[in-house]
Each structure stands twice: as C-alpha cells, then as structure tokens.
Amino acid sequence: MTDLEIAQATPMEPIQKVAAKIGIPEDALEYYGKYKAKLSFDYLKSIQDQPQGKLILVTAINPTKAGEGKSTTTVGLGDALNRLGKKTMMALREPSLGPVFGLKGGATGGGYAQVVPMEDINLHFTGDMHAITTTNNLVCACLDNSIHQGNPLHIDPTKVTFKRCLDMNDRTLRDITIGQGSKANGVERKDGFNITVASEVMAALCLADDLMDLKERFARMQVAYTYDGDPVYVRDLGIQGAMAMVMKDAVLPNIVQTLEHNPVLIHGGPFANIAHGCNSVIATKACLELADYTVTEAGFGADLGAEKFLDIKCRLANLKPNAVVIVATIRALKQHGGVAFEDLKEENVDAMLAGCGNLAKHIDTVQQFGLPYIVAINQFESDSPKEIEALENWCKENGHPMSLSQVWAKGGEGALDLAQQVIALCDQPNTYAPLYDVHASIEDKINTIAQKVYGADGVDFTDEAKAQIDTFNRLGWNELPICMAKTQMSLTDDGKIMGRPTGFRITVRELRPSLGAGFIVALTGKVLTMPGLPKHPSALDMDIDENGKIVGLF
C-alpha cells in the first residue's frame, strides 16, 4: 500500500476529540473542516504561563536524496510515547505545495507513522502558505509602486533585495525582468521569484512570539538600498500593519492527528538552507504548555537542522531542549561508506561501518551542545540482519544509546523501545548552551560552526563576503545569530564528499541580512531558492474522481 492508501484506509477522529485528549476545549478550535483546526488567539493567550513539558528534537545524519525519515520517526515516537501513557504532542513543519507537484512528495511522515488528513496537509491545508505568499508579494507590489509613483524613498531599482514568491516549482521564474512594455507598467528591472517557503516572511513567522511581534519583525525587514546605498526597510514603505492583517489567521497553529489519533501541531515550514528549517516557535511553545512531552524535528541533518534549532530557535525563543534523537538509515550509512545510491539495497556491512564516521560526527555535535542523545535506526525492508547486528555492535562498542525503529511498518508500536529510552534521557540533567556568543564577530561565529559542527579546519571568505561583513558591521546588523546555507548531503560545502571528512575548509561566498527573522544568512555555495520540475512531474499522475478520492499524491 502507498502512504496515501494507508492514510485513506484509516478512519480519522473528529478533531475536537483529538484536541480533548490533550485538554484543549472545543471553543479553542477554529475549524477548517472536520479534521483540521487552528488554536484560537484567546486560547493561546490563556495557556502561555503554563509550565512547559520536555522538548525532544529529532535530527539526522547527512541524508541520502530520499531523506532519512525524520518526520516519520517524529510521528512514530510521538505515537509510542502516547502508547506508554505519556501526554505527548508533536510539532511539525508545514509542507510546501510546490514540491508536491514535482518529485519529492509531501512531508507528513510515511507508512503507519503519518499525520492526516495527508491530502489536505500537502495541498492548501489551512491556507498559511497562501497568506505568506500574499504578504510577501504585497511588499513587492508596494515597493515597485513606490518606485513607479515618483520614487520618494530613492530606491535604486538595481538594488532591490526582496524578491517575489510563489508556492510552485517554477524554474523560469528564477531570473526575470519585470516592468516591461509601456511606461504605465512601472519601472523595468531585474527580479526573480523564490518558492514561498524561502520567503523571509516564513522565517519571521516561525520565530515570532505572536502577531504583534511578527508585525515588528515585518517592519524591520530590509528590502532594498537607496541610490546612496542606505538600506530601505518595510517600515519605510509603511505596510507592516497591512502585512500583519494578512497574516492574522496564518499566525495561529494548526492541529491535526496522527493515524493513531494523537494531536500534532503543524505550523510554519521555512527552508532549511537560507532559513532555519524548524516549525514555528508559537507551535512549539503551545505544545510545551499543553503536553508533558513534545517531539519536534528540524530540516536536513544535524549539521544544519539541529545546529540551527539549538543555536537560533532555542536561543531566540528561550527554549530548553531535553534530548536529541539522531535518525540514521543503514542505506545512508552505506552511502557514506562509498556505495552508489542505486546499489543501496545490496548488503554491504563493511561500507556501512566505514560510513559510521558520519553518524559519529553528528553525535559529537550534539554532545558539544550538552544534550543527551539516542541513535534511532529507521529500518528499511532492504536492511539485512547482518547489517543491523553490525550497527548495533558499533553503537555498543562506542557507548552510543541506540534503538531500532520500525514505525514505518508498525506505527507507534515500532518505537516503544525508543520511547522508553527517550523518557529516560529526558530525566537526565543536561548542560545545553548555544555553541557561540551572539556578540562575537560574524567571522568568529561562522568559524565556530564550521569547526565544531562540520569538522572543518577553517573558513575562507570571498572578497564579496568580506565587503558585506564590513557593511553589516557598519549598519549594526552583526549581533545576530548565523544561519548557514550549505548542502545537506555532506558535512563539507561539497555535496559529493561523503562520510566524515577532515582537513577541509568552508568557503563563504555571500551574506544576506534576514533582519525580520533575526539572523544573518551565510551562503557557502549557490543555493537554489526556486526549485524546478523534473522531466516527469508527479502532477501528471495525480487525479481525483467523482467521489473526491485522490490518487497520485505521495
């Protein structure tokens, strides 16, 4: 059965029944149909002083291109904790609609560890993505209108930094020229579209405390430079109020259920490269206030997702994590040991053990953050008994807690051991602290991440990056955390280098201010912020019949 067929074959419970399990009253729900709701503004206010439960982060090693199964493990672990009688919620990212039509598919877990209604969550859900798209493009329309209507802010049309966006994989919108044709069509300039999840509006939403904080974040977003080189902010355009108004519902977290009818908040889903790749602070805090255990995830491997979760999100939102689950697959370990993607189904114990260095480095990173951890092996049908045994032995020999997770095949039942170990980890004291001082120089902060997290010898900055650092220092933008944009496939900035490399350096090519989000993005290579469609897009195989039944969504 496909993920969609499993999801469709499982009857859902009315969302008020799922919410009631965790003590959310019905009048706290703003329904979106029978199986989705937003938590109301008033209810969120009413719970904000409740004591917070334990926070568990699910991260991973550097993945294969198919991913390691972080969402699936998060859902399965949450279901398992509930099976053990622990009041548990999960906080997940909202899927982007664009990739659904391409190749990647949705992001609601898999097998028997899924969040439902998966069709709705992967399509429009409650409209948050569309609100972000609208908010982003309102900035662009007002900015270009200001240039057209006499340009009172003296915006240099060649120095507009804020791009338009759409939630669609559309490569032809990456580099475009707008304002062509007659003079009535505005001022011609080069522009481009990002996919919506790469918009700074998304990053700001995910780090905001509430709607008023989000409005302030909007006001300080930098959108362009004047002819004199001075920054232009959203507050100069005067539309932060309108932007906040457009986001009034999108700022509220969405509640849905797992296939085992446990409550999940899905809210916000920023890119894990030019943004920090975690669901909203609002959703995470709501879970912590409502549940004794909150399981959440961060995009890509621990070098990107966990580092940003721990250095950016937890720091800025004052969150205290309790334990980290590092997901690994035997497939990915074999890839790190030199096996080609096409051959990952074949047994290869030696390659797997050779690839364990990658896992060891991510464990080392989590240890540096002062947090207890466990390795969760996300089991695949192709994993051989010998491979599993060898990996168990490797963990035992190196003193790493480990559990075999079978949530894809068995749901929460497949992660009972993992859940029991996680409960024990959460009871341990920990010494969590971010890795760097936010008041250090931009160069020092990047160096710390590269050396401590990637295992690099050091960082080279291009002349462009150096000039940008000078500008940022002059403008007072330097006292912010760093959001690294790096390939997720490797610990280095070269996606082809597997395993646990040493003796390499990282090159930072560009820095971008993300002042509304509250961090500086450091780009180590070309980051594509608008994906394209493959030769055979998934859209070609999608359909819906006269009874509303969907096929081809995955």
Add this chain to the structure above:
Amino acid sequence: MTDLEIAQATPMEPIQKVAAKIGIPEDALEYYGKYKAKLSFDYLKSIQDQPQGKLILVTAINPTKAGEGKSTTTVGLGDALNRLGKKTMMALREPSLGPVFGLKGGATGGGYAQVVPMEDINLHFTGDMHAITTTNNLVCACLDNSIHQGNPLHIDPTKVTFKRCLDMNDRTLRDITIGQGSKANGVERKDGFNITVASEVMAALCLADDLMDLKERFARMQVAYTYDGDPVYVRDLGIQGAMAMVMKDAVLPNIVQTLEHNPVLIHGGPFANIAHGCNSVIATKACLELADYTVTEAGFGADLGAEKFLDIKCRLANLKPNAVVIVATIRALKQHGGVAFEDLKEENVDAMLAGCGNLAKHIDTVQQFGLPYIVAINQFESDSPKEIEALENWCKENGHPMSLSQVWAKGGEGALDLAQQVIALCDQPNTYAPLYDVHASIEDKINTIAQKVYGADGVDFTDEAKAQIDTFNRLGWNELPICMAKTQMSLTDDGKIMGRPTGFRITVRELRPSLGAGFIVALTGKVLTMPGLPKHPSALDMDIDENGKIVGLF
C-alpha cells in the same frame, strides 16, 4: 460609521444557525472558523434534484467610477424578502484580494446591507482565490517545464497564450521576460501575469456543474500554439487531474450571513470584461434548490453583466430567471446628463432627466430578453427631494415599475417596497430567451449584442480580429457564446460617452478563445487584466491590533 465599523459592531450568529434557517443540516457544513463554511460535496449531491425557486437578477445602469451599489441592493433586497417571510438566499461574487490593497475596497455590500465577516471575506475567505492561483500557475510551470525538458509538444515559446496569475494589484508583472539567466532556468520568453480573477480557471469554475465537469473544462483549455500553428491544450500537458485535485475544496460554495443573519452563498468572482462576471453556477443552483427566492448580481451595467448572465450563464446552465432589478443612482443619472464626477453632489434635476436615456436603454435591453423588471433607486444622502420626485415621475410617465431603496441606511427595512414589487414580478409569466442563436456566425452574434444591447449601428472588425475569426472557424471554436470585453462606463466602446448615444459603431480588435469557460471573448479595446496600485494604496492605512481588531479595510 464606516462599513467596517458597522460590520464589527454587529454580533454574528454561528453559521450553523444561519444555515438551519434555510434547512441546511449541520453535517452539511465544512466549517472555516465559526462564521464561514462550505457546503459539503455530499450535501450538494443530495439536493440537486429538488425543485428550483425563483431567480432574481440585480443589474445596473452604466455606473460612476464608485459603482451603483448592486451588491448592497442584492443584500438589502434579500434581507427584505426574508423580513416578508419569504425563504430567500443571496448568491454573490467573491471579492478579489488585490484591489483591497489598492483603492476599490472589498465587495461585501455597504452600510446596513452587508455580508459578514467582511474582513475575512475580503481577505483570504476560504482560500478559493488561492486555489485558483495555484491551479493557474501549475499549468504555467508544467508548460514551461515541458518546453525546457525537450519540448515534446513542439510548443512555440513566442505563442504561449496562457499567462501566470497572482491575486495582487501589481502593474510591473503585466509584461515580463521569464527564463533568464543560465540554461538551467528554462527557456527565455515574454510572459505576463493576470490578476487571479481574470484567469480562465476562475471563469471555468463559475460555469462548471461540478468537479468532474470542471476537470473536463480544464482539459480543453487552450494554452499555446505549436511551431506549426496547431493549438496545444491542457489535456496535451496531462495535468487536468492534478488541477481538479487542487480545486477540490474551491469547487464547494461558501455560506456566510448578512448583518440580518440571512444566508448568503459567496462563490467565484470572474472579471466582468474578459469573463462573464457572475458568481458560480454551483452556488446559484444550490440557492435555487434551497430557497424560494434567490437574489443574485452580475458585474458592471446591464450592457455587460446582465447580457452575459442571460446570454451565457443562464443559457449554459439552463437557468430560468424570473425578474430583473435595475439599480440606478441619481448621481450616475446626473453624470449621464453631463455633470462631472466632482459635482455629482449638487442638485441638478435637468441633468438627471437628460441622463435617464441611459436607464431607458438598459430597461429596453431587459425587455428584449423577455423579462419583467423594476428600477431600484439606490438612495444617497446627497439626493435632493426634487431629484427623487422628478425621477419617480419619469418612471411613472414611461410606465416603468420603480422603488426607492434605502438599504444602505436601513438594511432590509429599506427595501420592503422593492421586495413586495419583486415578489409580484416573479409571479408574472415571462418569455425569457437568449438574444442570439449560438450557432450563428461569430460576426452575427457580436452584431446582435452591439445593436440590440448597446444600440450601435454595427460592428467593425480589425484585420487581426478577422484573421482570428477565420482561425476559430477552422478550429471549430465558433459555436460558442460571445463574452464581450467593453468599457463599463458607457454603452459605446469609449468610456467617455455618457447617456444613450446613437449613431455609433463598435470596433472589435481581438478575439480570444476561452474554451474551458466555454465562450469566445471579443475585445473592443485594451482590457487591463492586471490592475496597478494608486499613489496612496489603502494598504498604508491598514492595521491590526493586539486584540485582532482590524482598521483601514473597506
């Protein structure tokens, strides 16, 4: 008090209570919060064989740039019919989000004749516009991807007819160049964005019977030409199933309430120039099946909105209208009598009477369609007693039924006389028939509309239009109704010519196939399908406070 303040000061009833008034059971509702819902797929199916009630169209004379108040009259008349004990629903168009940030404001009526929650309806509502935007842009992404991935359909990049869209007033997106930069960014070509309501996806939604019919309409949309000049359709791209999937919720009509807690369906809102300007057939039929009286509206004046409602929508959907309300304001009649827009507040009985020719022509048009009618004078504070008396006398002398409507100031109470007269009109037999035979030639159909509805002497076709007619005849696209794109300000194709002109001709400059919608668009001038923002956009005055209260939306 502003419209928004009046709306905010009126407590709403839970939408299930409003729905129950008309016999809609709670399990037929898919909630979007407490005051908005969609009627479920199954419920729509269950009522489709119920006998249909009476259908009343609200149209207008050629308006001032402020509009004549059709939506306000529709709401007030519906409330008045409910006050008289008649089981009545209203069917309205969904507002576009783009103009809300510009100048025009929303489209939910005004004063005490409004539909609420007005903030939500004017912002994201239930996400229908966003679903249309996504569906439209999925076509574009797949089309350009097909060109990029070897161009198996031999699409000529200079002959792509289907544009991208956004629900935003953004003039710089009218004429753009896409696919620039490296080869990986696709094939460079000229393109442009329409505002979402101008998308053919919207027009097709509004004429579809159900989701399966909509899927077939998508399949037959023409999107480009090959290098050999052959048309390329959506079915050649193979994505009609994915498009229908994206529209699965948007195809369901939305129920909301008037300030007097009467049920209104708001669903679909196509442009009234390059499309037909009426809410969805699905919503209108649902109202007819549920209520004894349905009041609906059509965009712009009777020369555009009513003509298209009666020649396109009623013909294609097999609807039988019973009466027409022609809304006029004394302000607009004075403008037709030669008074400048700035001076319309000043009493001028002679100018008003001189302008009545415009009203007379629209009455003549409705008579040609074989329908009973009434003139509704939408009263303004600036209307003088002498002007009102003179207009009443003019109607009496010419035998036109008439009623003074005060719904803006009084709600349903202000249209009780109008409602009583409308009830009587609906009991009259009528001889409704479309004005032209759909099998006539394209030229004959356009000539019929121009002569019978506009009062023109005839039609001139440019060479371009003649060549297009030849092409359409060759491709078999000729046996469709005509959707005229003409200025709404005048009966002629020149927006400056007021009153009831004679001795003029109409020039058709271009024809466009809208095969998914099921009509041929005839353009009589340059039609702007992407508006711009004014010098001081409304967005600058919008805000939301810490309690979620909105200001500046109108």
